[in-house]
Amino acid sequence: MSGTTAVFGAAGEGHRALLELAPRPGTPAPRTVVTADNLMAPHCEAVLPTLRRIPVEQRFLADDREVIALAEILVKSGIAVPEDWAKSGKDATKFLLLTVQRWIGVHGGAAIDRRFDLDLALADRLVDYSDERGPHDTLYLIVDPEGAAFVLLNPVLESLTKIHPGLPATFFGHFVGALNRWVRVYDYRDAEERVDMLREWYEGEENPEQYEVPDIQGCTPRCLKESSLSLRSLRDLVQKIRSREVKVLVRGLLDLRAIARRAKRPEFTEDMGDQLTDSNPPLPCLLAAFSQGDAVVGCFDDEAQSAMETTPQPNLIIPLKVSDPSSVCQGFRTLGVACETLAAASRLIDLMPGNDDGVITREEQS
Amino acid sequence: MNAHVRIGDNRIFSLKQAVLLYQEGSRAFATLHEVKCRPDEAPYLCAGQSVTTGFLETLATGLGASMAAEVLPDHVLARTPELIAWWSRAQRRLMFFSDGNADARKLNGKMYPHPALVFMIHGRELSVRALAENRRPAAATPLKNAPYWNTDADGRVCLGSMRVPEEVSVGSLSGWEEAYFASEFTHPSGAVRLTSHPLGFLGFWSSLEGRRHSFPVNFLADSKQTLQEFVERRGEG
Numbered sequence A: 001m002s003g004t005t006a007v008f009g010a011a012g013e014g015h016r017a018l019l020e021l022a023p024r025p026g027t028p029a030p031r032t033v034v035t036a037d038n039l040m041a042p043h044c045e046a047v048l049p050t051l052r053r054i055p056v057e058q059r060f061l062a063d064d065r066e067v068i069a070l071a072e073i074l075v076k077s078g079i080a081v082p083e084d085w086a087k088s089g090k091d092a093t094k095f096l097l098l099t100v101q102r103w104i105g106v107h108g109g110a111a112i113d114r115r116f117d118l119d120l121a122l123a124d125r126l127v128d129y130s131d132e133r134g135p136h137d138t139l140y141l142i143v144d145p146e147g148a149a150f151v152l153l154n155p156v157l158e159s160l161t162k163i164h165p166g167l168p169a170t171f172f173g174h175f176v177g178a179l180n181r182w183v184r185v186y187d188y189r190d191a192e193e194r195v196d197m198l199r200e201w202y203e204g205e206e207n208p209e210q211y212e213v214p215d216i217q218g219c220t221p222r223c224l225k226e227s228s229l230s231l232r233s234l235r236d237l238v239q240k241i242r243s244r245e246v247k248v249l250v251r252g253l254l255d256l257r258a259i260a261r262r263a264k265r266p267e268f269t270e271d272m273g274d275q276l277t278d279s280n281p282p283l284p285c286l287l288a289a290f291s292q293g294d295a296v297v298g299c300f301d302d303e304a305q306s307a308m309e310t311t312p313q314p315n316l317i318i319p320l321k322v323s324d325p326s327s328v329c330q331g332f333r334t335l336g337v338a339c340e341t342l343a344a345a346s347r348l349i350d351l352m353p354g355n356d357d358g359v360i361t362r363e364e365q366s
Numbered sequence B: 001m002n003a004h005v006r007i008g009d010n011r012i013f014s015l016k017q018a019v020l021l022y023q024e025g026s027r028a029f030a031t032l033h034e035v036k037c038r039p040d041e042a043p044y045l046c047a048g049q050s051v052t053t054g055f056l057e058t059l060a061t062g063l064g065a066s067m068a069a070e071v072l073p074d075h076v077l078a079r080t081p082e083l084i085a086w087w088s089r090a091q092r093r094l095m096f097f098s099d100g101n102a103d104a105r106k107l108n109g110k111m112y113p114h115p116a117l118v119f120m121i122h123g124r125e126l127s128v129r130a131l132a133e134n135r136r137p138a139a140a141t142p143l144k145n146a147p148y149w150n151t152d153a154d155g156r157v158c159l160g161s162m163r164v165p166e167e168v169s170v171g172s173l174s175g176w177e178e179a180y181f182a183s184e185f186t187h188p189s190g191a192v193r194l195t196s197h198p199l200g201f202l203g204f205w206s207s208l209e210g211r212r213h214s215f216p217v218n219f220l221a222d223s224k225q226t227l228q229e230f231v232e233r234r235g236e237g
Helices: A003-007 A065-076 A083-087 A092-106 A109-115 A154-161 A167-180 A188-203 A231-240 A244-260 A270-275 A295-304 A325-351 B053-062 B102-107 B170-182 B200-208 B227-236
Strands: A057-060 A117-123 A138-147 A149-152 A286-289 A316-321 B002-006 B011-014 B017-024 B027-036 B044-050 B076-079 B083-088 B091-097 B110-114 B116-122 B125-131 B142-145 B222-226
Touching: A065 A092, A065 A325, A083 A092, A092 A109, A092 A117, A092 A325, A092 B002, A092 B011, A109 A325, A138 A325, A154 A167, A154 A244, A167 A231, A167 A244, A167 A286, A167 A325, A188 A295, A231 A244, A244 A325, A286 A295, A316 A325, B002 B011, B017 B044, B076 B227, B083 B170, B083 B227, B091 B102, B091 B170, B102 B200, B110 B200, B116 B170, B116 B227, B125 B170, B222 B227
Parallel strands: A117 B002, A149 A286
Antiparallel strands: A057 B011, A117 A138, A138 A316, B017 B027, B027 B044, B076 B083, B083 B116, B091 B110, B116 B125, B125 B142, B142 B222
């Protein structure tokens, strides 16, 4: 028997390592009676193996000192929960992973996952495959998108125009501004920059009039050109709004703004720059378009073609000094604010009309 | 939000996908399945999709079987994602010996003629063989044992503290060669016939000290291996 046949032989041929087949449902019947089950050929079906005894996780462990030092700080500061130690199988790396997952969970993880597709890495370097780690003693919390979330703005802007001419621009400014404090939002201004760049490129070419570029101005609602309301005026206005839907929206906006300002985004330091030389801009976590398939979406798709040509900068980098427990606590607090901002934005998008399609379905964890 | 911890070399690998192979006689196909996990239940496989060539390419890339396109110079003899072999002309080179052996100490830091050599890197492992003729070998060219300590019967070099280049690429080959001769030869590696000279290894190199003319290839020991066999055997690993 060839090696291949030996591996893929039928179940029950010996003691080879085979996947356990899912039990086939049978018809219970007395032994003395020949059942239809025995007379008929078994029907054709695909039977997938269950993975009952297959390990779903493999761990590679090397030097644990830094991991243990961080875990100790997190337990002492109350960020980590000692019960997770048993759950982690007494593995410090897994313990940190559970701690980070728990921290995200208590800071709005479920709401974030409803709209955003993000990765959070606790790492010793900013570029995963780089040979060079960050400075000694420094770890990073790094937030990056797996894919960009999507928000449709036209329906909400139209409903706000009816309340006050300055409300759409105010809403847009605070919504995008609050998120941009923590992650990158791609909006019509990014698209305009892209178009300007494209124009510069083709202006030197022959017959520049033959080139077409997305019409960003044409798709941008005029209401965004209106002057924004001051924060005070906005707070006054919300008291006077009769429409319950709009009132909830504006309150959600004020919540988002306030949450986003609870912490300061960490500065981009020289050592971060050293690790990220020749990198592309961060990948957007959210695409803010006016309507489905508009010119902003067109520019976004165009930019996406080359976004990964060189390593993109992370959206958010929070450094942690393992030798300084206060830096670790501050870093996790900052992460908490970033998560709560994203969660508040996700809840606000839920309230914005026309955005039923952007919900990410997560039946099970894959 | 998906969380990951990447500190040092510690990693937690989670089962994400499974490939199932179906076979009938000499024909086979493969399906790729997502693995789903639910709390306190066995993970299960979702519906599969046919494995495509693109998937296999991605898998191979992920497993490290990819390399940047390189223009190969004349001295490169073989190249795969895991292996690179090249040859180097006969020349005079400086040799260093550790002072653990009194006879070897006398040979330290002097110039000697060397035969043409074939070097090969497989992964991070360096091997070396010698050539009887000072010209580019062909696949069927018989190879000789490299007449050096720290090099075993298969031609594998014990790197020890040798400062070899970080990368393995066409551009780094001279660095590997220089590192080999810049480190000290300290001891013979296993049972290997390094030379057929009647005075043995140390006597042979003593006789070459200060010698101006070419390396006496008649004292090279046969490796019982052609170039093709040398690269194929390492390529199998």
